[in-house]
Amino acid sequence: MTVSEGLLVPPGHGRTVRTPAQHVTFKVTGAHSRAASSFEVVVPPGFDVGAHVHTRSEELFYVLEGELDVLAFEPRVRTPDGWRHWESRSGNRVVRAVPGTVIVVPPGCPHAFANPTAEPAKMFFQASPPPDHERYFDELLQILARGGTPDHAAIEELRTRYDIEQLTPLRHGGSSAGGAPATPR
Numbered sequence: 001m002t003v004s005e006g007l008l009v010p011p012g013h014g015r016t017v018r019t020p021a022q023h024v025t026f027k028v029t030g031a032h033s034r035a036a037s038s039f040e041v042v043v044p045p046g047f048d049v050g051a052h053v054h055t056r057s058e059e060l061f062y063v064l065e066g067e068l069d070v071l072a073f074e075p076r077v078r079t080p081d082g083w084r085h086w087e088s089r090s091g092n093r094v095v096r097a098v099p100g101t102v103i104v105v106p107p108g109c110p111h112a113f114a115n116p117t118a119e120p121a122k123m124f125f126q127a128s129p130p131p132d133h134e135r136y137f138d139e140l141l142q143i144l145a146r147g148g149t150p151d152h153a154a155i156e157e158l159r160t161r162y163d164i165e166q167l168t169p170l171r172h173g174g175s176s177a178g179g180a181p182a183t184p185r
Helices: 132-144 150-163
Strands: 017-018 021-029 037-043 058-065 066-071 095-097 102-105 111-114 121-128
Touching: 017 132, 021 132, 037 111, 037 132, 066 102, 102 111
Parallel strands: none
Antiparallel strands: 017 021, 021 037, 037 121, 058 102, 058 121, 066 095, 066 111
16 A cells, blocks of 8 residues: 555644543554554643553653653662652662653653643653554543543553553542553553
């Protein structure tokens, strides 16, 4: 098959998934790229995706607006909470990412991001290979749309199916969401 036209997604366009803890706009999906799915993500104040790892996926984050605390290394010790205090064997620590910061996460590398500020942050996020993250977001929204307390068993099964090993809890607005879902991670 020969492709004769590319994809152009104007500012403000794309399908958006919204939950209290997530605002993710699909910019490029597996229907348009064999290399990666691309998203614009608004990270609300107090949101902490929690440290997690993927065995197959590679990710790229580019901070567009605001500030995020970010982790992208294997720590000396994987403690079950408090990833912001982790340190790598080579001395790397969590950093404050500002606009223009790029974070690349290879498969098998623990990573996390959190918005410690009072203002929303925005980032461009790519996940490879597509369409795993797209499907994860869609299925997560279906689980959360049921209302009431999130079905933690369903969320854990979803994470397992989409190559997400959650190492520390997701938090939103300063509270622990325990078994709540991870954003791309």
